[in-house]
Amino acid sequence: MHAILLGVRYPFLIVPLALLPACLSAQAPPSPPLVTILAAEMDRNFAALKSKADPVPYFLAYAVTQQETHLLAATGGMLASKDTTKTRSLDVTLRIGSPQLDNYHRVGGNAPSFTNGSLLSLDDNPNALKRRLWMDTDAVYRAASQRLLNIRTNKEVKVAATDQSGDFSPAPAVISVKPVSELQFDTDKWASRARHWSKRFEEYPEILNSSVAVLAQQEIKTFVNTEGTRLQHGRTFARILISARSKAADGMDLATSETLEADSPNRLPSDKAVEAAIDRVAKDLRGLLRAPEVDPFVGPAILSGRAAGVFFHEIFGHRIEGHRQKDDTEGQTFTKSINAPVLPPFLSVTFDPTVRRLAETDLYGWYDFDDEGVVARRVPIVENGILKTFLLSRSPVAGFAQSNGHGRRQAGAEIVSRQSNLIVTSQNSVPAAQLRELLIAEIRKQQKPYGLYFESVTGGFTTTGRAGLQAFTVIPLVVYRVYPDGRPDELVRGADIVGTPLASFAKILATGNQPQVFNGYCGAESGSVPVSAISPALLVSEIEVQRKSRSQERPPLLGRPLPSDGGDR
Numbered sequence: 001m002h003a004i005l006l007g008v009r010y011p012f013l014i015v016p017l018a019l020l021p022a023c024l025s026a027q028a029p030p031s032p033p034l035v036t037i038l039a040a041e042m043d044r045n046f047a048a049l050k051s052k053a054d055p056v057p058y059f060l061a062y063a064v065t066q067q068e069t070h071l072l073a074a075t076g077g078m079l080a081s082k083d084t085t086k087t088r089s090l091d092v093t094l095r096i097g098s099p100q101l102d103n104y105h106r107v108g109g110n111a112p113s114f115t116n117g118s119l120l121s122l123d124d125n126p127n128a129l130k131r132r133l134w135m136d137t138d139a140v141y142r143a144a145s146q147r148l149l150n151i152r153t154n155k156e157v158k159v160a161a162t163d164q165s166g167d168f169s170p171a172p173a174v175i176s177v178k179p180v181s182e183l184q185f186d187t188d189k190w191a192s193r194a195r196h197w198s199k200r201f202e203e204y205p206e207i208l209n210s211s212v213a214v215l216a217q218q219e220i221k222t223f224v225n226t227e228g229t230r231l232q233h234g235r236t237f238a239r240i241l242i243s244a245r246s247k248a249a250d251g252m253d254l255a256t257s258e259t260l261e262a263d264s265p266n267r268l269p270s271d272k273a274v275e276a277a278i279d280r281v282a283k284d285l286r287g288l289l290r291a292p293e294v295d296p297f298v299g300p301a302i303l304s305g306r307a308a309g310v311f312f313h314e315i316f317g318h319r320i321e322g323h324r325q326k327d328d329t330e331g332q333t334f335t336k337s338i339n340a341p342v343l344p345p346f347l348s349v350t351f352d353p354t355v356r357r358l359a360e361t362d363l364y365g366w367y368d369f370d371d372e373g374v375v376a377r378r379v380p381i382v383e384n385g386i387l388k389t390f391l392l393s394r395s396p397v398a399g400f401a402q403s404n405g406h407g408r409r410q411a412g413a414e415i416v417s418r419q420s421n422l423i424v425t426s427q428n429s430v431p432a433a434q435l436r437e438l439l440i441a442e443i444r445k446q447q448k449p450y451g452l453y454f455e456s457v458t459g460g461f462t463t464t465g466r467a468g469l470q471a472f473t474v475i476p477l478v479v480y481r482v483y484p485d486g487r488p489d490e491l492v493r494g495a496d497i498v499g500t501p502l503a504s505f506a507k508i509l510a511t512g513n514q515p516q517v518f519n520g521y522c523g524a525e526s527g528s529v530p531v532s533a534i535s536p537a538l539l540v541s542e543i544e545v546q547r548k549s550r551s552q553e554r555p556p557l558l559g560r561p562l563p564s565d566g567g568d569r
Helices: 033-052 126-157 187-203 272-291 305-315 433-448 501-505
Strands: 001-007 057-075 079-098 176-178 209-225 231-249 253-262 297-303 347-351 378-383 421-426 450-463 472-482 490-492 495-499 508-512 516-524 527-535 540-546
Touching: 033 126, 033 209, 033 231, 057 126, 057 187, 079 126, 079 187, 187 209, 187 272, 209 272, 209 421, 231 272, 253 272, 253 450, 253 472, 272 472, 297 305, 297 433, 305 421, 305 450, 305 472, 305 501, 305 516, 305 527, 421 508, 433 450, 433 472, 433 508, 433 540, 450 495, 495 501
Parallel strands: 176 231, 297 450, 421 527
Antiparallel strands: 001 450, 001 516, 057 079, 057 209, 209 231, 231 253, 297 540, 347 378, 347 421, 450 472, 472 490, 472 495, 495 540, 508 540, 516 527
């Protein structure tokens, strides 16, 4: 199961980044101490294994991820938590055998796992770092050699895989050291602001609990491999998460939330903008408490741009990740669809990790290099409805021998192909008012009592394995019934969007003309990685909603405590 979420796990005009040449000149700046230490120890360990080990390795890479994180949360005008951490972790990638068949070969859907994200010293102390590198390299080699033996045995007794492409592809060496902005975060100032913001929820007594969290993070990635790549790069990002929860009279748990993102704390919105967001979250929750429960429904709908972004991420994005095309346990929805129509002809989909910002919104899914040291690049996946390629790491797929810069992972996990910035564009776009008119016309055409408008969502999840259902769920927060007779839109609660991918694509009729951004973290085989989904609103002729589950517990029996004289609520 793969999911994209809005929640607080870790943070995170279109301006493209300039791509670096494949290998910089010999006059590149001096290597940082960590790069020098990693490269020297990598060369020593690799030479020793090649001379002494059997089977012999052909590739070794070290990746170090350093994170500094500031996280604080306030509720009811009081600081609830405050945490600052700084860590370094090591991931070792060691390949033995040959690029055609090595220890990363998948057998029966069994994904390999060798690295564990060991913690490293924060100091560039050569002795401490070398000891950890030596121990982890030895442990990874032992596990890798045993797995390669099992793979070779397995191939003698099992039916051959459908995709006979190799396990690893070449990539040019890249040398680059990019400065990373300092993380400027005044904890006392942000704690004071969070207290002030969170107190605003006291104006809404229907809310049982609420919080305002502020997160800021700096991430520095250092990467070396035996092909000659030497990299150090990174990013900072910040986020304010506003959330509120309550319980309806019938026991249904209700929640609303909103996030405000930026690439650094000093670019986060003003107090006025945050307070306006808090009021939206609180008023939406107040409305949901009074709203009728949704009925199971199949009919026409509009998904806002943010909802449509999650829709595409779940039903499309995961199914064009390269490693799923060569795994016979996967559903392989689009494996044989290259140069065939997979979306309506007016839609195109691009993944572009070089885009950092859309209008005034900073994007989560950008990076300069993927986690295999491959330069980030723009990848047109669907052009006018026709599928052109897949998202690729350095694991080849039949018909596609080279990475296109989408090998990604969370520290401590193995790399697979993953999404970055998903961008949907349309040649059949209309203004919002006209899109609504088209929805009304579709409701009347189908003789439905109403249609639906999905204004905001919190995330979604999907299953892609062939052993399970080829299905997805998108989790809305704010949904309205739209009536064809001119009645005001009616807020409803308790709806989940459900469906199957191929049927859903065929229902898209038109789009709006204003793209919106959903930023979040996507969880899959290689851990949680930051992603963005950018899409205009979608008009669909048919969408299915089901009722959410609900508890049997009632709202609190006791009344809300009153503030003491002169005290805070």
